[in-house]
Amino acid sequence: MSIQLSEQEIQRRQSLEKLRDLGIEPYPAALYPVDALSKDIKQNFEDQKKVCIAGRIMSFRIMGKASFAEIQDSEGRIQIYINRDEICPTEDKTLYNDVFKKLLDIGDFIGVKGYLFKTQVGEISVHVEEFTLLSKSLKPLPLPKTDSEGKVHDAFVDPELRYRQRYVDLVVNPQVKEVFIKRTKLFSAMRNFFNDAGYMEVETPILQSIAGGAAAKPFMTHHNALDIPLYMRIANELYLKRLICGGFDGVYEFSKNFRNEGMDRTHNPEFTAMEIYVAYKDYNWMMEFTEKLLEHCALAVNGTTEATFGEHKIDFKAPYKRVTMRQAILDFTGFDIKGKSEDELRKAALDMGIDVNDTMGVGKLIDEIFGEKCEGNYIQPTFIIDYPKEMSPLCKAHREDPSLTERFELMVCGKEIANAYSELNDPIDQRERFEEQVRLSEKGDDEAGGLIDQDFLRALEYGMPPTSGLGIGMDRLVMFLTNNPAIQEVLFFPQMRPEKKAVALSDEEKLVLGILKSKAPMELATLKDQSALSGKKWDAAIKGLTKAGVAKVVKEGESLRVELLG
């Protein structure tokens, strides 16, 4: 219960008490009648105009009987000017000398009523007539400063701190806030585009008894009342198609998906995809729809179709180049995959120095070759089309070549950001493709799904109109539109390992832990003997350690064993 407070935190708590002693409530309940924002004030300056603003104090410049401070609101900062004898017209100067100068801190929220003016140096400022403490801040904020040459000093840059304390990151790093504003703009732009086209936004289950629609490892959970395992969504495809069977012409969903796989700078365990399905369309229509969509979104987010990503300049202006997968592989390896057997493909891949094995079927082999030799070369938005049938179990066979499917992926900067099909709606073909996936799964390809969604097949048997579907990785698209190489930068709260709680151990606990560290795991009785503690103290120590999650007692038949935990 003893929280270690820094000197500055103690001072702020003391200021809080002093304010209360002066009859000032540091966390008042009443609304504050804000009528202006910093940005508007600066853009539409009117001398002497009365304003009421609110925000965090971000800097102080105290000069005797007058002071300047900066208030940061949702749109930026504005300077305020406060004069002692105007705030305190009587003999009592407490409000200025004590409350303003001493008891307020950087980070506090205050409200200010006053009028606009320009200082001698021309800075638009609010001349304070009245100020109100709205909320006291008890922890000092990091304080990046920008000097006269525009250089930022002491920037709050440690990624670990920034991701764990995003609220602080957002307060002190305006460019971070901008990324998330753009993220929201992207979602609105896309939603508007779909709504204008007449399609309907829907919601489908996140807890599913079969996690289908993609090849990925799901998170597993359990429903107590039903006493059944449930999986968290890895894709929403199968549910959206059921809705097309049900008679909607176009449905879309922004879906949080969950995949229990590795984490790195481009993968977070939960991420956001957008999937849309439109009846009576095919993948050719969807390509045109997609390029128009992305052009629209880029414009809405950045005001231009051009975007910078690292060293690349990309342009989302439609139309985009279309390259068949066969042609792509031919272009970059000189190898023609058309009509090749599994063995021929495996040999070709091995000759190219690609690590492949016997569990890989034709589709996987081609995917490996493409991924290794071609994918990275497509910088400008490019549609890769006509994927082999084996790697697209939910996609309709190509109308001209049954060994291919009517599928495209959109590549940008060497990464996939969209995936689309002429959806497979032949229920018998679909069942066979699922069964083939199960066979692959049994063979050892752990990407292929192991369970067949019978209900989805039943829906297809009732009939699904010809449909084209599209999926977009929203996080990746935000990364491209905001020039961020890490997914953690475009998620408010990226997944992190839990912060290690500092465990304050008693002397007895330390003693037991010391013995345990040299010899764990060990017999509980032996450990107790070596600790030479009284029965009562021993009991408290081992219970304390297990409760703190440092050690664990495991029962094995008759014997009790103590293990050390991370």
Place this chain on the structure above:
RNA sequence: GAUUCGUUAGCUCAGUCGGUAGAGCACAACACUUUUAAUGUUGGGGUCCUGGGUUCGAGCCCCAGACGGAUCACCA
């Protein structure tokens, strides 16, 4: 998972050969009525990530671990 770098004051970072822990900002006190990274003077503030080891002595050397970053591998 592998390699590698990092972890020191609220924040950003120095820290020499192993010898009492440093700077800037922030904080406290005083001065100062239109400042601009405001200024001047003075002062306070540390679990040097954790645990072992070597040593008369460890922020620094050695071992083990935690967390994070980067690169690679795996993976949509």
